[in-house]
Amino acid sequence: MESITKNRQSLDTLRAMVARAYGKDQVPSGTAEWVHELGHGWFNVAYRLRLRDGYQAVLKVAPPAGVEVMTYERRAMATELAALSLLAATDVPVPTVDFADSSRELVDADWFVMPYVDAENYGVIRSSLSACEQDKLDAAVGAATRSLNALTGPAFGPLGGPGVATWRQCFLGMVSDVLHDGERRAVELDHAGLRALVAAHADCLDEVTGPRFVAWDLWSSNVLVRDGRIVCVIDHERAFYGDPLIEAGFVATEQPSFGNPTAFVRGYGKAAFTANERARRRLYNLYLTATMVIESAYRGRAGSSQQQWARDRLSEAVAAL
Structure with missing residues (x-):
């Protein structure tokens, strides 16, 4: 791109x-x-x-x-x-x-x-695979994500520090940063309203007490496959220590427009979601979709079809909260 x-x-x-x-x-x-x-x-x-x-x-x-x-x-x-x-x-x-x-x-x-890894990009070839092949690989991505999340960190936040003691403080800081980025580029959003909406639901974040490695960007497009198996997971520049539930594979559990999460969740080994976990996931979807809208301005893609798609997903995330 x-x-x-x-x-x-x-x-x-x-x-x-x-x-x-x-x-x-x-x-x-x-x-x-x-x-x-x-x-x-x-x-x-x-x-x-x-x-x-x-x-x-x-x-x-x-x-x-x-x-x-x-x-x-x-x-x-x-x-x-x-x-x-x-x-x-x-x-x-x-x-x-x-x-x-x-x-x-x-x-x-x-x-x-x-x-160089001689393999195919799963995100590129996924639509050409059978439903059974997709299911197998989606489940494998779930299992790989869980393995990454098993790593613990000293504090919530950047891998290289400095971190903070609580997930609430870390996540609210992440939201504040991305909305400030939007304001700096004059991206047309209700920044104050989004801040208020996140703050109103922030109590659910206190349940997370242990910092875990989070890839955050582990979409199918960052997975290389060969002969029906994952051979490499790439592009880890967005990683941090946080709540594993913020991972990309869980997005569609609260927002079906991102796809079908069933195989990923099964591969991850997640049997069910509590009310608190669902509330956290809705917050994470708002953060993700707001980031997607704002980053278009930083890529020189303001007003593009990608940004409009992200705006539609942000509207869904806001409605869910």
Whole structure:
């Protein structure tokens, strides 16, 4: 997808990055056939690289220094690297990191490289699969999400800190940040009304007492599959310590326009939802859909069909509360 946050680089710069990460002997020669931009993401630019010896890697580059991003997206690449380090200890397959550079010497942003995974994007191919195949993979995503959520943190909030002692304080701060982002870009929303609505239902957040690793962005489009199995879960830059119920797979339990959550919930091992859990999930849907509306302005997509779709989902979330 196209976005103003994509920090594209020249071939000469890409060659310099390869040299720094893998050594000068690995720098490809000739034309640009060794590099291919992966266009699926909406935030970082990513390239598939074929090095001189045939090794294939993926290079991710954070947004340019001069492009304004949302509050929770600041230091997103550092968050992803921290997440990958943590998740290496789980049974969920995630990328390894070959090399990371935050020096800003070659480009005006952080970047890192990882091995290329030869697999298909589940979000891209899902509609071409049979109902049985979808069910199996959705359940597998649920099980993987539960494994990630088993990791505990020292406090609620960013993986790298500083965190806070309560989930209520953390989540209300997240809502405040995203609505402030909307006001900064003059996104047409009832910001005061949304703040008041969240505050009126915030008591349900106090039931959450233990910070857990939350991927938050684990949609089917961030799952790579091969032969009917998950082989890699990617894009962990939005991770934090919070309430596992805020995970993407649970969105549709309160908002069917996001799909059918049955297989995911079964794979996760969640038998039923209490009244408190349903109330929390409605709050999380409001936060998610408001974020989706506001981020369109930060991607240069204000007024787009994507933003209108998000506005419709926000209206649903507000009505549910």
